[in-house]
Amino acid sequence: MADTAAGMAAAVEVPFRGGGFAPRPKRWVGPATFLALIALAEWGTWAGWISPLTLPRPSAVVETLIALARSGLMFDHLLPSLTRLAVGAALGVGAGIAVGVLIGLFSHLRAALVPLVAALFPIPKIALLPLFVIWFGIDEGSKYALIAFGTFTPTVVATFGAVDNVDRSLIRMGQSFGLSWWSIVRKIVLPGAMPGILSGLRISLAIAIILLVAAEMLGARYGIGAYILEAGALYDLERLFAGVVILSLLGVLTSAAIGALERRLLGWRG
Amino acid sequence: MSSLTRRGTLGLIGAAAAGLAAPALAARRRVVVGAMNLTSHAGSFIALERGYFADAGLDAELKFFQAAQPMAVAIASRDADFGVTAISGGLLSLAQKGAVKVIGGALSEEKGIDGQKILASDAAFKAGLTSPAGLDGKRFGITTAGSSFHYMGARIAAAHGGRPEFVPLQKVGAVIGALKSGQIDAWSIVPHIAKPLAASGAVHIIGNVADYLPGYQVTTVFTSAANAGGDRGLVEAFLQAFSRGVADYNAAMVDRSAGEAAMQAVVDIIHKYVYADQPREKAAVSIINGSMRLNEGAAINLASVRDQLEWFQSEGLVDAGITLETFLDTSYVKVIGA
Numbered sequence: 001m002a003d004t005a006a007g008m009a010a011a012v013e014v015p016f017r018g019g020g021f022a023p024r025p026k027r028w029v030g031p032a033t034f035l036a037l038i039a040l041a042e043w044g045t046w047a048g049w050i051s052p053l054t055l056p057r058p059s060a061v062v063e064t065l066i067a068l069a070r071s072g073l074m075f076d077h078l079l080p081s082l083t084r085l086a087v088g089a090a091l092g093v094g095a096g097i098a099v100g101v102l103i104g105l106f107s108h109l110r111a112a113l114v115p116l117v118a119a120l121f122p123i124p125k126i127a128l129l130p131l132f133v134i135w136f137g138i139d140e141g142s143k144y145a146l147i148a149f150g151t152f153t154p155t156v157v158a159t160f161g162a163v164d165n166v167d168r169s170l171i172r173m174g175q176s177f178g179l180s181w182w183s184i185v186r187k188i189v190l191p192g193a194m195p196g197i198l199s200g201l202r203i204s205l206a207i208a209i210i211l212l213v214a215a216e217m218l219g220a221r222y223g224i225g226a227y228i229l230e231a232g233a234l235y236d237l238e239r240l241f242a243g244v245v246i247l248s249l250l251g252v253l254t255s256a257a258i259g260a261l262e263r264r265l266l267g268w269r270g
Numbered sequence: 271m272s273s274l275t276r277r278g279t280l281g282l283i284g285a286a287a288a289g290l291a292a293p294a295l296a297a298r299r300r301v302v303v304g305a306m307n308l309t310s311h312a313g314s315f316i317a318l319e320r321g322y323f324a325d326a327g328l329d330a331e332l333k334f335f336q337a338a339q340p341m342a343v344a345i346a347s348r349d350a351d352f353g354v355t356a357i358s359g360g361l362l363s364l365a366q367k368g369a370v371k372v373i374g375g376a377l378s379e380e381k382g383i384d385g386q387k388i389l390a391s392d393a394a395f396k397a398g399l400t401s402p403a404g405l406d407g408k409r410f411g412i413t414t415a416g417s418s419f420h421y422m423g424a425r426i427a428a429a430h431g432g433r434p435e436f437v438p439l440q441k442v443g444a445v446i447g448a449l450k451s452g453q454i455d456a457w458s459i460v461p462h463i464a465k466p467l468a469a470s471g472a473v474h475i476i477g478n479v480a481d482y483l484p485g486y487q488v489t490t491v492f493t494s495a496a497n498a499g500g501d502r503g504l505v506e507a508f509l510q511a512f513s514r515g516v517a518d519y520n521a522a523m524v525d526r527s528a529g530e531a532a533m534q535a536v537v538d539i540i541h542k543y544v545y546a547d548q549p550r551e552k553a554a555v556s557i558i559n560g561s562m563r564l565n566e567g568a569a570i571n572l573a574s575v576r577d578q579l580e581w582f583q584s585e586g587l588v589d590a591g592i593t594l595e596t597f598l599d600t601s602y603v604k605v606i607g608a
Contacts, residue, residue, distance in 0.1 A: 051367075051368075052367045052368075053346060053364075053367045053368070053369050130444065130447060133447075133448070133453065134451060137453070138437070138448060138453040138454075217438075217439075217440050218438075218439055218440070218444060218448075219437045219438070219439060219448070219453070219454075220438070221435070221436065221437070221438070226438065229414065229438070229440070230414065230415040230416075230438070233339050233358075233359065233360055233413075233414035233415060233416055233417070234359040234360050234363050234414075234415065234416045234587055234588065235339070235342070235343065235346075235359075235360040235363040235364050235367075236363055
């Protein structure tokens with residue numbers, strides 16, 4: 001209490017206490033964390049306190065990647081995998097967005113399909129792989145189907161959620177200006193739902209990459225997933241990690257592609 | 271390696287006890303034996319059920335696996351102490367990393383004894399795949415690259431100058447399904463699986479593996495490198511018990527020298543682990559039909575093992591620097607076919 005009295009007498013200047021608690025960009029910290037972890041693994045495997053059974057040496061993984069690229073095998077594995085991803089995800093995401101928008105717009109369809117989607121969502125798609133092999137054949141058909149099915153449900157859920165979240169006041173404004181139903185869907189609902197759809201797409205495409213490995217479990221000789229499975233069977237950790245690195249890069253690239261799409265499609269947000 | 275671990279110390283005690291030729295007097299050591307639900311693991315089943323492991327001073331527990339590769343990984347991670355499975359690319363890689371060692375042999379192909387069969391799907395058979403000579407370009411089912419199926423398929427087709435397309439399906443069950451539905455054209459498998467499949471009419475037997483790979487050392491006995499190198503007492507105790515189980519199996523099922531009653535007794539033991547879901551009468555037929563030689567005294571066929579290593583290396587599935595010494599410790603059992 002004596003302090004307060006003394007403070008009041010001296011009229012102390014109060015420093016600014018606001019600010020903080022807001023993330024600020026720190027460009028170098030992300031790469032530095034990666035580098036530190038990789039350096040630690042390199043040192044550990046080199047010095048011997050990480051056994052070759054536990055973790056491969058990062059430099060050996062890089063050498064494996066370079067050898068893979070040089071031999072042209074990288075292309076042999078990437079091409080089928082990218083095709084499977086593109087076709088499967090295009091089918092799943094395309095159908096998912098269409099169904100999601102329909103659910104968002106029509107109450108009858110919502111009542112009919114939302115429980116169905118909720119029933120389909122938790123099914124582990126990997127468990128259905130043998131069934132897909134019978135339905136769609138052991139070749140590309142079953143792989144497309146697995147990825148399509150796996151991306152379909154999260155896309156539907158993200159899309160109808162996004163449609164539901166479109167600003168009602170904008171729709172009412174369109175109605176007071178006498179816009180037709182189709183005009184409102186095209187000019188207000190779809191653009192308004194786009195941020196939600198695109199962020200759903202990030203999740204769907206990550207799931208597609210996860211399912212790629214599962215899809216290539218049955219009958220695939222080439223593909224990044226088949227390459228990883230083969231490396232695992234041979235207990236070849238360098239190749240296993242090389243494959244995992246490729247999948248990670250694929251994830252980063254799709255995420256960047258969606259980022260670019262967002263900047264293009266969501267420019268209207270200003 | 272030089273530090274005295276608890277396991278190492280126990281090993282020394284075990285070795286000392288074995289040296290005194292009184293292993294049963296030592297406290298019984300717990301060992302986990304990797305097995306699969308196949309008749310080729312009968313040596314372990316019999317040794318456990320008839321108390322041979324206990325006689326050797328081991329408190330053995332069977333741990334079951336669905337494929338050869340996970341068993342090798344379990345030995346490397348010390349979740350299992352001994353395993354019996356085919357030489358695979360994974361096993362060789364783990365041996366190269368200093369984790370496991372092959373210490374003996376088990377299942378063998380032998381001329382004159384009904385061994386593994388080469389199968390064709392019904393569709394492929396009708397389209398003309400009636401002998402292994404037609405395997406070139408056909409879809410041959412394998413579990414994973416570097417599995418024993420991969421080796422067999424490649425060697426059999428190569429005998430006719432062919433090269434099949436190998437289709438990895440991860441699990442034996444998936445391969446059976448794919449073969450039945452005609453998604454793949456051919457496969458090779460032990461007779462107790464092959465014969466019922468052929469009897470169902472969905473697949474056809476088109477040849478014998480033994481005709482192409484005589485003396486093929488199908489499965490081997492292996493343990494962790496630490497056991498093989500530093501725990502001779504334990505390894506010898508295991509091999510002694512395992513060999514007694516193998517001898518019983520061969521006498522009852524392969525040579526049929528022990529009489530009908532002994533055969534039925536062994537079938538009873540195997541039926542606890544193989545086709546346990548089927549009634550005994552039905553299972554007994556498959557188990558008896560599928561009898562293949564297990565190497566007496568866990569002897570190992572060096573020529574066959576060398577051929578397998580060379581094939582894995584020629585296909586680039588394992589490192590070219592692996593030698594027989596890398597993964598083989600021949601100090602425990604008799605070597606044949608050298």
